[in-house]
Amino acid sequence: MRGEGEELTRAESGNAKTAVQVNEAHFIIVSSSSSSSSSSSSSPPSFAVMTESQVSRECDYDHSMPQDEFFEELDDGGGSEVLPDVWQPLDELLSLHPKYHAVFKSAIDQLFYGNGPLPMTERHYIALMAANRHACSYLMDLHRREFDRLGGDADWLNGLTAAPSKIVSLDAINRVLGHQPWSITVEQLKALTKCSAPDNWSLTELVQGVVILSTTHALCSFVFGCGNINPSELTPQEMEAPMLRRSPRSSEESPTGEVEELMKRMAALRDVTNGLDCTDEEKARHFFDMNRESSAIRPEQNGDKKSGRSPPRPGAQFTKDLSFTYVDFAQRPDASSAPTLKIHDFSWEDQGYSCVDELYQVISEHLDRKFHLTQELTYYTMGKHTDVDTSKYRTAVWMYIQSLYGIRHDDYDYAEVNLMLTRPMKTFIKTICCYPERVTDSLRASVMVDFKLSEKVHVILMILEARLQAELLYFLRTVVRLNNSASVAS
Numbered sequence: 001m002r003g004e005g006e007e008l009t010r011a012e013s014g015n016a017k018t019a020v021q022v023n024e025a026h027f028i029i030v031s032s033s034s035s036s037s038s039s040s041s042s043s044p045p046s047f048a049v050m051t052e053s054q055v056s057r058e059c060d061y062d063h064s065m066p067q068d069e070f071f072e073e074l075d076d077g078g079g080s081e082v083l084p085d086v087w088q089p090l091d092e093l094l095s096l097h098p099k100y101h102a103v104f105k106s107a108i109d110q111l112f113y114g115n116g117p118l119p120m121t122e123r124h125y126i127a128l129m130a131a132n133r134h135a136c137s138y139l140m141d142l143h144r145r146e147f148d149r150l151g152g153d154a155d156w157l158n159g160l161t162a163a164p165s166k167i168v169s170l171d172a173i174n175r176v177l178g179h180q181p182w183s184i185t186v187e188q189l190k191a192l193t194k195c196s197a198p199d200n201w202s203l204t205e206l207v208q209g210v211v212i213l214s215t216t217h218a219l220c221s222f223v224f225g226c227g228n229i230n231p232s233e234l235t236p237q238e239m240e241a242p243m244l245r246r247s248p249r250s251s252e253e254s255p256t257g258e259v260e261e262l263m264k265r266m267a268a269l270r271d272v273t274n275g276l277d278c279t280d281e282e283k284a285r286h287f288f289d290m291n292r293e294s295s296a297i298r299p300e301q302n303g304d305k306k307s308g309r310s311p312p313r314p315g316a317q318f319t320k321d322l323s324f325t326y327v328d329f330a331q332r333p334d335a336s337s338a339p340t341l342k343i344h345d346f347s348w349e350d351q352g353y354s355c356v357d358e359l360y361q362v363i364s365e366h367l368d369r370k371f372h373l374t375q376e377l378t379y380y381t382m383g384k385h386t387d388v389d390t391s392k393y394r395t396a397v398w399m400y401i402q403s404l405y406g407i408r409h410d411d412y413d414y415a416e417v418n419l420m421l422t423r424p425m426k427t428f429i430k431t432i433c434c435y436p437e438r439v440t441d442s443l444r445a446s447v448m449v450d451f452k453l454s455e456k457v458h459v460i461l462m463i464l465e466a467r468l469q470a471e472l473l474y475f476l477r478t479v480v481r482l483n484n485s486a487s488v489a490s
């Protein structure tokens with residue numbers, strides 16, 4: 001297995017420009033690409049590239065190929081889609097993790113530019129609606145430009161009031177999915193898909209729409225996690241992403257001991273869990289205890305108190321009711337109608353994947369690879385240390401994220417989360433997942449201080465994928481229930 005340092009070296013030798021930009025101030029790149037919301041003309045026409053990749057898409061994957069072989073193939077340069085230029089800033093950042101990067105590009109290419117029931121312009125409009133939930137100006141700008149470049153009706157860009165009612169009808173599910181996915185109901189899906197409705201959605205269209213919505217919500221978390229910047233507000237010095245800029249407390253100068261402490265805890269945990277195992281009741285109790293404790297973590301409401309700067313947020317033209325936000329799962333008002341989702345009863349592997357595969361087959365394999373790779377990805381490093389088994393840490397991050405959405409992995413002992421994640425780290429993760437637009441410079445700077453840049457990005461990738469999977473699980477479980485209710489009725 002290659003070490004993270006070596007991955008970087010490979011990126012550097014393969015593409016020196018990319019490596020330097022990512023290392024020093026990658027969000028300068030983000031900024032330059034999102035410098036004007038009405039500058040679609042500055043984006044070179046890359047439609048020809050896209051069309052070519054569309055044509056070759058059908059031959060890209062052998063769906064029966066075992067995953068290990070697929071990942072090996074990526075090492076040999078597989079997954080080399082060229083996304084249109086507007087995606088480049090994300091692309092550059094993700095090049096820190098080449099295997100993930102390749103899978104990500106294929107998935108985005110398929111979702112937004114590949115075969116699918118929805119017209120491409122509508123896909124970008126739906127993503128614009130999703131990015132508006134978190135006031136993510138970077139992604140809103142990206143999808144506005146793509147909508148425009150692909151020939152979308154400029155009127156729609158005035159807001160939902162100018163969009164067709166079929167698109168507008170997706171707003172409710174955008175809201176629920178983005179903030180309280182456990183409250184999606186069969187009735188909501190029925191109303192959208194009912195044949196008698198004038199603008200009804202086919203289930204296949206709805207699945208594509210929802211994959212776009214949830215992917216975009218999760219990408220908002222990624223963008224804010226790494227540092228969302230409004231270029232018009234900032235001087236060039238300020239454009240450096242706060243999280244990624246060399247902090248005076250960088251690990252080389254004054255390590256905080258954070259990594260050593262984590263390594264001790266991981267080792268202790270491995271010893272303990274190899275010998276003792278707690279009962280199912282104890283595991284359940286640990287989950288609910290952790291859930292309750294997590295409710296006490298309240299992300300700041302308004303901008304960055306320390307810098308006194310509250311970045312301007314885009315308005316709510318593309319979604320309604322921005323006051324609808326995340327509520328702590330443990331404190332949801334409808335606890336009886338929205339119980340915990342037990343992975344034992346509904347998981348991506350056992351039910352989710354086949355549900356997507358049946359309705360929107362071309363994306364199922366991409367999602368599966370992304371989830372699988374993100375959970376498996378390791379370089380066996382932590383900070384300056386090598387040959388480290390980081391599985392306890394990485395699992396705790398994934399479990400904590402999904403617990404925020406009421407998802408419980410029955411076999412996991414959530415007491416481990418408390419050992420692996422400090423309160424500031426939980427605050428960071430909860431903010432980035434649930435209220436990414438509220439992240440502050442000081443919060444970013446307070447966590448993962450001794451981690452390498454690529455490790456910080458690695459954690460934020462886990463946030464992206466675990467959140468995406470959580471939203472999809474609730475939606476897909478409801479689709480299955482909808483199908484079951486239809487077959488009972490007939």
Ligand SMILES: CC(C)C[C@H](N)C(=O)O
Nearest residue numbers: 378379380381390455458
């Ligand atoms: C998130 C990081 C601490 C992950 C670690 N670098 C690994 O290779 O597994």
